[in-house]
Amino acid sequence: MSPRKFFVGGNWKMNGSKKEIEALVDTLKKGVQGDAVEVVVGCPAIYLQHTASILPSNIALSAQNCYKVSKGAFTGEISPAMIKDIGAPWVILGHSERRNVFGESDQLTADKVGHALSEGLKVIACIGEKLEEREAGKTEQVVLSQISALKPAIGQNWDKTVIAYEPVWAIGTGKTASPEQAQEVHAIIRDWLKNEVSSAVSESTRIIYGGSVTGANAKDLAKKPDIDGFLVGGASLKPEFVDICNSNA
Numbered sequence: 001m002s003p004r005k006f007f008v009g010g011n012w013k014m015n016g017s018k019k020e021i022e023a024l025v026d027t028l029k030k031g032v033q034g035d036a037v038e039v040v041v042g043c044p045a046i047y048l049q050h051t052a053s054i055l056p057s058n059i060a061l062s063a064q065n066c067y068k069v070s071k072g073a074f075t076g077e078i079s080p081a082m083i084k085d086i087g088a089p090w091v092i093l094g095h096s097e098r099r100n101v102f103g104e105s106d107q108l109t110a111d112k113v114g115h116a117l118s119e120g121l122k123v124i125a126c127i128g129e130k131l132e133e134r135e136a137g138k139t140e141q142v143v144l145s146q147i148s149a150l151k152p153a154i155g156q157n158w159d160k161t162v163i164a165y166e167p168v169w170a171i172g173t174g175k176t177a178s179p180e181q182a183q184e185v186h187a188i189i190r191d192w193l194k195n196e197v198s199s200a201v202s203e204s205t206r207i208i209y210g211g212s213v214t215g216a217n218a219k220d221l222a223k224k225p226d227i228d229g230f231l232v233g234g235a236s237l238k239p240e241f242v243d244i245c246n247s248n249a
C-alpha cells in the first residue's frame with residue numbers, strides 16, 4: 001500500500017460562472033464521499049470566495065496562480081495572503097499556460113512557490129516538457145531542470161507540495177500520455193527526489209499526472225506505482241470528474 005494519499009486536482013482554468021460552479025459542486029457533493037482521496041478544485045480568482053462558501057468539507061479549494069509578494073502596487077495580481085484570507089489552502093503554480101502563454105520563467109515560478117509556502121499555502125507545482133523537447137529526447141533534462149529550479153524555494157516544505165507532471169503536448173489535446181510514458185517520467189522525478197532531497201521525501205511526495213485525463217483513461221494511469229493522482233483540466237468541469245476522483249478505488 002502506497003504511503004501516499006491519492007490526490008486529484010481539478011483545474012477549472014478560465015471557465016465557469018456562479019451558476020455552473022454551483023451545479024458542479026452539487027455533482028461533486030454527491031459523487032465524492034469520504035476522505036480516502038484528497039480532492040482539490042482550482043477555481044478562477046473571482047469565484048474563489050463564492051466557491052469556498054459552497055464546497056463540502058472533504059473538497060479543498062485552490063487558486064490557479066498568485067504573485068510573489070504579500071501586497072503592493074501589482075495591478076491585477078492576488079497574493080497568497082489573500083488566498084488564505086478567503087479560506088483557500090492551495091495554489092497551483094508554474095502551470096504550462098502560465099509559463100508558455102504568459103511567459104513566466106523558472107525563476108518567477110520559484111519565487112512564487114517560495115513565497116506561497118512561506119505564507120502557509122500548499123502548492124501544486126507544475127512541470128512538463130513541450131512536444132519538440134520530447135521529440136528531441138530532452139524530456140528528462142527539461143523536467144529535472146524545472147524541478148531543480150524549484151528546489152531551493154521548496155526548502156523544507158516538501159510535505160506541503162504536490163508535483164504535477166503535465167507534458168505540454170498532452171494538455172487539452174486529447175493526446176494523453178500512455179500509462180507507461182507517464183510512469184517513466186514519474187519514476188525519473190521520484191528518483192531525483194531520492195538523490196537530491198531524501199528517501200523519505202521521495203517516498204512521501206505525491207507526483208500527479210495531468211494532460212487529457214478522462215473518466216475513461218484514469219484507472220489505467222492510476223495503476224502505475226509512481227502516479228499518485230491527477231491534475232485535470234477539461235474533464236474537471238464535467239460529471240466524469242467524479243469517476244477520476246474515484247479511479248484509485
Ligand SMILES: O=C(CO)COP(=O)(O)O
Nearest residue numbers: 011171172211212233234
Ligand atoms: O492543464 C491541465 C491541468 O492543469 C490538463 O488539462 P486537460 O485535462 O484539459 O488536458
